[in-house]
Amino acid sequence: MKEPLTFEVMERPEVGCRSLTYPRFWSFWSCGGSGWLGIMARRVDGRPAGLALLGTIHAHNGKTSRRLLSLAVDRSSRNAGIGRALLRLAETVVRRDGLEEMFALYSGHMTSRNAFESVLAACAWEAPRASEYMLKCEVKCAFGALDEWSFLLERLKRGGFRTVSWQDLSTTDHRAIAETSATGRVHSDWQPGAHTDQTSADFSLAMYHDKEIAGWIVGCRSSETQVHYPLGYTLPRFQRRGYLIAGMLESCLRQVEKLGGDSVAAHWTLPGSAMHRFMETRLVPHLRGQGDLKGRSMNATGSSTTGVRYLALKRL
Numbered sequence: 001m002k003e004p005l006t007f008e009v010m011e012r013p014e015v016g017c018r019s020l021t022y023p024r025f026w027s028f029w030s031c032g033g034s035g036w037l038g039i040m041a042r043r044v045d046g047r048p049a050g051l052a053l054l055g056t057i058h059a060h061n062g063k064t065s066r067r068l069l070s071l072a073v074d075r076s077s078r079n080a081g082i083g084r085a086l087l088r089l090a091e092t093v094v095r096r097d098g099l100e101e102m103f104a105l106y107s108g109h110m111t112s113r114n115a116f117e118s119v120l121a122a123c124a125w126e127a128p129r130a131s132e133y134m135l136k137c138e139v140k141c142a143f144g145a146l147d148e149w150s151f152l153l154e155r156l157k158r159g160g161f162r163t164v165s166w167q168d169l170s171t172t173d174h175r176a177i178a179e180t181s182a183t184g185r186v187h188s189d190w191q192p193g194a195h196t197d198q199t200s201a202d203f204s205l206a207m208y209h210d211k212e213i214a215g216w217i218v219g220c221r222s223s224e225t226q227v228h229y230p231l232g233y234t235l236p237r238f239q240r241r242g243y244l245i246a247g248m249l250e251s252c253l254r255q256v257e258k259l260g261g262d263s264v265a266a267h268w269t270l271p272g273s274a275m276h277r278f279m280e281t282r283l284v285p286h287l288r289g290q291g292d293l294k295g296r297s298m299n300a301t302g303s304s305t306t307g308v309r310y311l312a313l314k315r316l
């Protein structure tokens with residue numbers, strides 16, 4: 001390390017750290033976001049040179065852990081071992097608290113991905129693996145799709161397909177969904193309750209075949225202009241009918257009404273899952289204007305991106 005630094009566990013956030021994490025983390029942390037932990041490298045003049053930000057204690061699969069939310073070193077001080085030193089200290093603190101793991105979840109598009117993964121490898125983290133696939137688009141894309149898939153949507157509606165906004169579900173509907181989820185045939189990851197939060201009622205919907213529940217799409221608002229959809233599920237007997245396409249389109253149209261056509265929908269799924277294949281083969285070609293569109297494309301009215309999020313783990 002070229003410059004003399006001190007490393008400290010921070011009791012509270014300091015304004016100088018603002019540029020050393022993502023704006024959304026800074027807003028939460030600086031507003032008193034409880035349970036987060038900062039590890040800082042401080043220069044002799046008092047200014048921060050680097051920050052490792054850790055999330056709250058997390059219990060999953062019987063293991064306790066903290067997420068490494070961000071690791072950043074001031075540009076002028078990079079490649080001098082500060083990132084590694086911050087991560088090692090973070091590990092020591094987390095281990096001392098008796099936790100068993102640390103993990104990082106990050107985008108494949110991250111600019112410093114190579115440097116970040118070098119730091120993880122130097123600190124003996126397990127090799128990162130693709131953990132989430134994401135398709136993001138402006139919801140006005142749905143208008144192009146409506147045009148393209150109108151024949152399918154009309155056929156489905158004639159055959160008994162309909163959607164009901166989560167807010168409009170009756171107690172009986174909720175009971176039917178809960179009972180269907182509890183049959184044991186619906187994996188816990190696909191049950192709506194595993195994904196809903198206080199913003200979900202506005203952006204989620206249930207899919208029906210006549211009076212029978214056929215599936216659900218859960219959306220959670222993640223910012224003023226973005227909704228993420230962690231779950232779209234069709235019950236096995238209603239699969240391969242196009243219900244998911246119709247349900248996703250419907251959820252985009254409802255989002256247009258609530259947040260406007262420029263707002264963004266982010267759909268998440270597991271890499272290699274049926275939903276991932278569905279997005280890659282059925283949705284992405286249309287969004288990129290490569291589908292059988294007879295000269296039209298959803299891209300004519302909105303933009304889209306795809307990406308993979310990686311999970312890296314350190315057992316302490």
Ligand SMILES: CC(C)(COP(=O)(O)OP(=O)(O)OC[C@H]1O[C@@H](n2cnc3c(N)ncnc32)[C@H](O)[C@@H]1OP(=O)(O)O)[C@@H](O)C(=O)NCCC(=O)NCCS
Binds near residue numbers: 072078079084085119
């Ligand atoms: C990731 C980051 C924190 C690393 O901090 P740092 O202090 O430079 O880290 P270190 O000096 O300890 O180690 C950097 C390692 O990355 C390597 N590296 C740097 N740039 C690289 C690149 N483009 N490709 C591959 N390796 C790279 C360095 O060679 C070094 O490894 P080495 O010591 O084995 O040679 C820093 O680049 C950063 O702040 N980036 C912006 C914020 C960010 O994107 N953080 C990532 C997760 S939130």
